[in-house]
Amino acid sequence: MQSTVPPRTNVADSIYDLNQTGQPIRMNLVLPEVAQLLLNAVLFASLIPSYELGLVATKSASIMVTSCGLAAAFILQLLLWLLLTWAVERLLLTLPNHLQFNLFGIYLNHVWIFRNQNWLVYLLYGTPMFAYFARFMGAEVDGELWYFGNTLYECGKLHFKGCTVIDSSSLNGHYIDGKGLTINDTYVSGVVHPGCFAVAGSVVAGEENGPWKVFLNNNNNHTAADSASIAKPTTSDDAQFVDEALASAV
Known part of the structure; x- marks a missing residue:
C-alpha cells in the first residue's frame, strides 16, 4: 500500500491500523444488520398504540373529538420515540467497547432522527x-x-x-x-x-x-x-x- 504525503506536511502520528477492532470481519458485518432489523421491528411495534388511538378518534362523529384524538395520537408517537431513544442510548452505554463501535452508526442515525429532530424537543428549546x-x-x-x-x-x-x-x-x-x-x-x-x-x-x-x-x-x-x-x-x-x-x- 502506498501513501502520498503532500509537500511541507509534517506527519506526527500514523492512524493506520491493520487490525483496528480485533473482531472477525464477518461479525462486524452481520451484527449491525441484525441490530438494525431488530430496531426496525421495535419501531414498527411502537406505531401500534398511536395507530389504535387515531383509529378510535376517526370513528367519532364529532370533528372536535376527531381532531383532538389525532393530535393526541401524534404526540403519543413522538413520546414513544423519545422513550425508545432513551432505551437505545442506555443500552449502547452498557455494551463493551467493541460492540459499541460496531453499532455506533445505527445509534447516531437513530438519535439524530428521533431525538434531535423531534418536534416535542423543539418546543422545549x-x-x-x-x-x-x-x-x-x-x-x-x-x-x-x-x-x-x-x-x-x-x-x-x-x-x-x-x-x-x-x-x-x-x-x-x-x-x-x-x-x-x-x-x-x-x-x-x-x-x-x-x-x-x-x-x-x-x-x-x-x-x-x-x-x-x-x-x-x-x-x-x-x-x-x-x-x-x-x-x-x-x-x-x-x-x-x-x-x-x-x-x-x-
Whole structure:
C-alpha cells in the first residue's frame, strides 16, 4: 500500500491500523444488520398504540373529538420515540467497547432522527423545561440549563454545572479517531456560543466559550495546539470546576 504525503506536511502520528477492532470481519458485518432489523421491528411495534388511538378518534362523529384524538395520537408517537431513544442510548452505554463501535452508526442515525429532530424537543428549546428533559435523558444538570439547539449525543455522559447556556452547538460523549471509539464524560459550564463542538472527555468551563471552537479530550494524547482549544477558567469557581471535571474524567 502506498501513501502520498503532500509537500511541507509534517506527519506526527500514523492512524493506520491493520487490525483496528480485533473482531472477525464477518461479525462486524452481520451484527449491525441484525441490530438494525431488530430496531426496525421495535419501531414498527411502537406505531401500534398511536395507530389504535387515531383509529378510535376517526370513528367519532364529532370533528372536535376527531381532531383532538389525532393530535393526541401524534404526540403519543413522538413520546414513544423519545422513550425508545432513551432505551437505545442506555443500552449502547452498557455494551463493551467493541460492540459499541460496531453499532455506533445505527445509534447516531437513530438519535439524530428521533431525538434531535423531534418536534416535542423543539418546543422545549429556550425554556426551563429542557433541563428536566435533559435529566430524564440521563444528563447531570447542576443549576440552570438554557438550551437553544443543535445536537446532544450520549446524554448520560453530559454534565452541566451552574448557569449554562448552549446556543446552536454540538455536545457529545463520544470521540472517534483512527484508533477507535472512546465514550467518556463531557463537562460544560458557562455560555457556549454557536458553532462549538465538544467531544468525550472535554471540559468546557468559562464565562464565554466560542464561537466556532472545538473542545477536545483532555485525557487523550493531543498536541499542545489541541490543548489550547480547551476554554480557560475565568473565575475561581470555574477553576475548581475544571479541576473536579478533570479528576473525574481520569
